[in-house]
Amino acid sequence: xxxxxEDDHKRHLxxxxxxxxxxxxxxxxIAMEFIRKGVNPKVYQSAAQKLEVKPEVIQNxxxxxxxxxxxxxxxxxxxxxxQDSIMTLGFKEDLKQQLLQFYLENRxxxxxxxxxxxxxxxxxxxxxxxxxxxxxxxxxxxxxxPLVTMKLHTEDSEKKEVHVLQTDPVNLLHLTxxxxxxxxxxxSTHCRRIVRNINK
Amino acid sequence: xxxxxxVQEGLQLCADNARISDNAFTxxxxxxxxxxxxxxxxxxxxxxxxxxxxxxxxxxxxxASVLALILEAAKHDVDASTIxxxxxxxxxxxxxxxxxxxxxxxxxTEIQVLLGSIGHTPLHIxxxxxxxxxxxxxNFIDKINEPVYMVTLKTEQSGSDKIKDIQFTCSMEQLQxxxxxxxxxxxxxxxxxxx
Numbered sequence: 026x027x028x029x030x031e032d033d034h035k036r037h038l039x040x041x042x043x044x045x046x047x048x049x050x051x052x053x054x055i056a057m058e059f060i061r062k063g064v065n066p067k068v069y070q071s072a073a074q075k076l077e078v079k080p081e082v083i084q085n086x087x088x089x090x091x092x093x094x095x096x097x098x099x100x101x102x103x104x105x106x107x108q109d110s111i112m113t114l115g116f117k118e119d120l121k122q123q124l125l126q127f128y129l130e131n132r133x134x135x136x137x138x139x140x141x142x143x144x145x146x147x148x149x150x151x152x153x154x155x156x157x158x159x160x161x162x163x164x165x166x167x168x169x170x171p172l173v174t175m176k177l178h179t180e181d182s183e184k185k186e187v188h189v190l191q192t193d194p195v196n197l198l199h200l201t202x203x204x205x206x207x208x209x210x211x212x213s214t215h216c217r218r219i220v221r222n223i224n225k
Numbered sequence: 226x227x228x229x230x231x232v233q234e235g236l237q238l239c240a241d242n243a244r245i246s247d248n249a250f251t252x253x254x255x256x257x258x259x260x261x262x263x264x265x266x267x268x269x270x271x272x273x274x275x276x277x278x279x280x281x282x283x284x285x286x287x288x289a290s291v292l293a294l295i296l297e298a299a300k301h302d303v304d305a306s307t308i309x310x311x312x313x314x315x316x317x318x319x320x321x322x323x324x325x326x327x328x329x330x331x332x333x334t335e336i337q338v339l340l341g342s343i344g345h346t347p348l349h350i351x352x353x354x355x356x357x358x359x360x361x362x363x364n365f366i367d368k369i370n371e372p373v374y375m376v377t378l379k380t381e382q383s384g385s386d387k388i389k390d391i392q393f394t395c396s397m398e399q400l401q402x403x404x405x406x407x408x409x410x411x412x413x414x415x416x417x418x419x420x
Binding site: 140 | 340346352361366367368372396399403411
């Protein structure tokens with residue numbers, strides 16, 4: 026799948042055609058830092074002074090790189106598609122190679138950062154259990170009731186929650202068997218067929 | 226098992242044949258057991274035909290005392306050998322003691338089940354529902370393509386009939402981890418039951 030670049034975007038990136046290889050490296054590094062930690066405008070100023078161009082030009086170039094990287098990582102485009110997409114920018118061969126490396130090295134990290142921003146539901150984190158026997162309570166002495174007490178840890182994008190629960194042995198067996206059935210469902214032909222066809 | 230002086234005074238009233246006849250006593254003990262187990266009947270205790278010849282004030286006091294006796298006896302799981310001396314001290318004749326013990330032993334287990342369910346416990350899991358989805362994409366990333374399970378644990382709180390749901394999602398690995406831990410718990414239960 027090809028990435029379609031808009032004219033503004035192409036114009037911003039065209040600044041990179043005339044500069045040295047080391048400068049492009051530096052810009053790539055700055056772009057990744059900004060993806061990880063946020064934009065720092067002072068960097069634009071200092072780079073603009075060194076290269077004797079306006080800060081806006083530097084800003085457009087770096088932001089163009091950032092956008093190129095995040096869009097490519099989001100769509101998870103293959104190497105060949107990526108190379109075809111940047112062909113329209115009119116870059117030299119070694120610049121194209123450099124941009125390809127930039128994409129391949131960083132796309133996993135960019136996807137992880139993007140997934141942290143996306144919606145999360147409370148998901149399972151850990152289950153602790155222990156086996157108790159209830160001997161007495163205020164209302165009834167001389168009991169021998171087996172119980173399983175559990176602590177279910179769930180996490181919802183950094184927020185952790187703990188549920189204290191209990192069951193008896195019969196319900197524990199039922200719970201285990203039902204969830205084993207759920208797990209086995211993924212290996213059924215229907216699910217396998219769907220997964221295969223989506224991944225094609 | 227100890228009973229307070231008020232309860233014992235009430236029991237002494239029960240022992241008196243002049244105030245509560247043998248038949249009335251049997252009916253009284255049965256009615257007390259019914260009301261503990263919340264079995265509704267047509268007549269309230271005060272209007273019960275079997276107890277019509279008993280003075281209302283005496284009836285109320287005897288009812289309360291028999292109730293206290295039955296609950297304490299069930300709580301401590303006592304049998305006839307403990308109850309009989311106690312009733313003798315309160316002027317019960319042997320026939321009336323036997324009559325009480327017969328009715329009580331019949332109903333004891335049911336009352337104990339009820340007493341055992343009273344109390345504060347954590348939410349008790351009674352059932353589980355699950356659903357399997359295939360996660361395609363979200364508004365930030367495309368091509369996620371992973372299976373994801375949504376599990377709902379149905380839980381009951383002691384003393385309430387309402388079912389509370391606890392929901393969470395799992396990936397394949399997380400569900401395998403969960404099922405593994407549950408299977409460990411099952412195995413240790415089996416081993417404990419064989420000890």
